[in-house]
Amino acid sequence: MPSGQDRGSQARGEAARARRSGGAEAALEPLISSALAPLGVELDSLDVVRAGSRRVVKVVVDAEDGIGLDEVASASRAVSAALDAADAEPQDGGETGALFGGPYTLEVTSPGVDRPLTRPRHWRRARRRLVSARLVAGGELTGRVGACDEEGVTLLVDRTLRRLAYSEVERATVEIEFRPPAEEDLRLLADDEAGHDRQAAGVEQDAHAEGVRSNTEEKSQ
Template sequence: MAVHDEGLAAQMEPRVAELGFELVELEQAGSKARPILRLSIDLPDSRPGEPSVSLDDCARVSRALEPWLDQREGLSDRYVLEVSSPGVERPLLRPRDWERFAGAEVAVKGRGVLADRARRLEGVLLGLRGDEGAQRVALRLPNDEDVEIPLADIDRGNLVYRWERGGKGR
């Protein structure tokens, strides 16, 4: 579910940054009487495979935001705040994410067919090309072909995590 209140996300972002984290995503669910705020945070400039947000980090951000949310007009006092890591398959939501994670394996899903191939493509992210308003995501497909997909055509993008098989008898 998308954010219902863009102002809430915009006001929350600098508060999260002051705590040393990046606001990745704010999802609002529940009802007006009992809203659920799902906040995804990350370490600024983190890269795949590097240490990420801990449970203690999530608790610290939650405790720091609660007094501010308690005072927020129009937000039911029965709200639920859930703070978590974006996970190993972190969403790519802003243009800076597409630059930051260049070199990582990603999946992109489009509103329609992407690069004349499919609605969903996977490959190695090469970065973002073009100027604001006409930006394109550059992707190296598994067949080593490079394609550029207009950012406006992408509904969702995320990092891809490959689980390693290991252990005895595998």
């Protein structure tokens, strides 16, 4: 297994190659992700924009259980160190400072409450939260997030559980709430999540049993 230093060097090499082929975001993603990994923090989004003679690198970070100010500060220091190290490395021709082609400003933040839910992990982190979803087929739903997996999510809409595939959702965002959710809503979601977990465990056990059976049949032949 490569060490942290080896992973950093590899990521810097990938960044340099990606930059030569074009695309600042593509160049920086492996470098920044590598810097964040030891912190248990994920790169949620990355945007590089020009502001006058400078580049502004906007990094949004998140973690499985949410992220606080201290974690954002640690992530900012780690990303800054990684970018500075990459920018100081000699590029083709021996010059340094070629990562951005000039000065840059780094901004590291956590996701805002209005961040669209576009990936399964966004939905997982929004469990029990109230969301507003605009559907591909038309119309909108407002419901509380329950069980979710890689394919879709269960929403509690007016005390009724509704399963949605992510492909059915055009856009979804978390709603700001000023009152705690009703206990009955939380109970319904907890029961549904428990059933979803049992079903997922059953599927995993069936797959394991099928694998064992296949291996046994192969050995007997």
